[in-house]
Amino acid sequence: MNLFRGRLSAFRWRTRLTLWGAAACAGLAVVAFTKLADLALHTFFELANTHPGLPFPWVPFVLAPLAGMSAVWLTRRFFPGAQGSGIPQVIAATRLAARGEPVGHLVSLRIAVGKIGVGCLALLGGFSAGREGPSAQVAASILHFAHRLLPHSRAIAPADLLLAGGAAGIAAAFNTPLAGIVFAVEELGKRLEAKTTGILVSTIILSGLVAIAVEGNYHHFGRMKVSEFSEIVVPVLVYGMLCGTLGGIFSRLLLWPQKHPDFVLWQWRAANPVRFAGCCGLVVALVGWMGGGLSYGSGYTVTSVLVSGDALSAPWHAPVTRYVATLVTYFSGIPGGIFAPSLAVGAALGASTCEILGFAVNAIPITALCMAGFLAAVTQSPITAAIIVMEMIDGHGMVISLMAVALIANAVSSRISPELYQQLAQGFMPQPPR
Structure with missing residues (x-):
C-alpha cells in the first residue's frame, strides 16, 4: 500500500512539474512576443515619422501593403491555422480534443512560431491588431505539446490542457491572472473538471507570474488617476x-x-x-x-x-x-x-x-x-x-x-x-x- 501511494505521489508530482514547466515556457513565449511586437510598432512609427514635414506621408502606403501581402502569403504557405485572432482556434481545438479528434492544424509549435513572427510583421506595417488573442493560441500550442511529455496521456484531459493554455496566454499578455481564469470558464471552455481544476488554475497563474517576473508588476495601460466618480x-x-x-x-x-x-x-x-x-x-x-x-x-x-x-x-x-x-x-x-x-x-x-x-x-x-x-x-x-x-x-x-x-x-x-x-x-x- 505504501509503495502504491509513493508511486501515485510521484506520478502526480511529475504531472505538476511538467505542466508548470510548460506554463513557464508559455509565459516566456508571451513575453518574447510582447517585446517583438513593441519593437515592430516602434520601428513602424519611427519610419512613418521620418519625414514629418512632408504633406503626404508615403511610408505607411508602402509598408502596410507589403507587410499585409507578406503576412498573408507566409501564413497560407507555411503557417495555415495562424490567421486571425487565435482564440477561435483554441475554442475549436478544445471542442475537437474533447471528441478525441486531432488538433495539430490549430495548435502546434509551428503555428506558435508563425503567430509570433508573422503577427509582428503585420504590426511592422501599422495594422490595427493586438497580440493578446494570439498569445492565447501561442500558450495553448505550448501546453498542447507538453501533453506528450506527461507521465500518462490520461493524467490531464487534452481539452482541459488547451483551455488552460489559452487562459494562461491571456493572463501573461495582460498581466491579469484573475482575468485569465475567468476567461477560461466564460469564453474558452465554459467548464473545468473538478479533479484537475487546482492544477490547471495553478498553471494559469504561474504563466502570469513568469511574465510578471520578467516584465515587472506593471499595469498594462498604466495606473488610473481617479479621486471620485460621481453621478455613476x-x-x-x-x-x-x-x-x-x-x-x-x-x-x-x-x-x-x-x-x-x-x-x-x-x-x-x-x-x-x-x-x-x-x-x-x-x-x-x-x-x-x-x-x-x-x-x-x-x-x-x-x-x-x-x-x-x-x-x-x-x-x-x-x-x-x-x-x-x-x-x-x-x-x-x-x-x-x-x-x-x-x-x-x-x-x-x-x-x-x-x-x-x-x-x-x-x-x-x-x-x-x-x-x-x-x-x-x-x-x-x-x-x-x-x-x-x-x-x-x-x-x-x-x-x-x-x-x-x-x-x-x-x-x-x-x-x-x-x-x-x-x-x-x-x-x-x-x-x-x-
Whole structure:
C-alpha cells in the first residue's frame, strides 16, 4: 500500500512539474512576443515619422501593403491555422480534443512560431491588431505539446490542457491572472473538471507570474488617476447602451465573411488572398493618414495616454478611424487579435464623447467604462471584460461600475450579433458534407 501511494505521489508530482514547466515556457513565449511586437510598432512609427514635414506621408502606403501581402502569403504557405485572432482556434481545438479528434492544424509549435513572427510583421506595417488573442493560441500550442511529455496521456484531459493554455496566454499578455481564469470558464471552455481544476488554475497563474517576473508588476495601460466618480448611474446606462450597440455592429461585421461567403468581395478575397491583403494595407494606411496616425498599431500608446490622464479628450474621428482600421485588418487575414484594438476603440469613444454628453468631469473613469463596455459588447464575455480592464488599469475602485456597464453592453450586443468567438470557432470545425 505504501509503495502504491509513493508511486501515485510521484506520478502526480511529475504531472505538476511538467505542466508548470510548460506554463513557464508559455509565459516566456508571451513575453518574447510582447517585446517583438513593441519593437515592430516602434520601428513602424519611427519610419512613418521620418519625414514629418512632408504633406503626404508615403511610408505607411508602402509598408502596410507589403507587410499585409507578406503576412498573408507566409501564413497560407507555411503557417495555415495562424490567421486571425487565435482564440477561435483554441475554442475549436478544445471542442475537437474533447471528441478525441486531432488538433495539430490549430495548435502546434509551428503555428506558435508563425503567430509570433508573422503577427509582428503585420504590426511592422501599422495594422490595427493586438497580440493578446494570439498569445492565447501561442500558450495553448505550448501546453498542447507538453501533453506528450506527461507521465500518462490520461493524467490531464487534452481539452482541459488547451483551455488552460489559452487562459494562461491571456493572463501573461495582460498581466491579469484573475482575468485569465475567468476567461477560461466564460469564453474558452465554459467548464473545468473538478479533479484537475487546482492544477490547471495553478498553471494559469504561474504563466502570469513568469511574465510578471520578467516584465515587472506593471499595469498594462498604466495606473488610473481617479479621486471620485460621481453621478455613476447615468454614464453607466448611456455608455452601456452606446458601447453595446456599436460593439454589436462591430461583431456582426466581423462575422460578415463567414455568414455571407457568396458576397462578391469575399469571393474575390478567396480567389486572391494576397492581393486582397495588399488592398487592405492601402486602406489601413489611408485611414491612418486621414486620422492623424491614431489608428495605426494596437492602440496601446494612445489608450495609455487617455487612461493615465495625460490627455482628457480625443478628436471625434479617433474611435471612427480605429473602428474601421480594425475591421479592415481583420478582413485582411493576417495573424492578429482584436482585444487591444477594441479597448482602444472604447477608450477613444469615451474620451471623444464625454464632453459632448456632459460627462467631462468624469472623463478618465468614463474612458475605462467604455473600454470595458466595448470589449464586452464585441466578445460577449462581460465578466472577463470588466476584470481585464480593472486589473489592467488598477481600477479596483470602479469594479461595480465596470461590471454594470459590461453587463448592459453585453445585453444590448447579444440582440444584434451572436457570440463572436464561438461563431468564428465554427469556421475551424470540420464541416458536414453537403
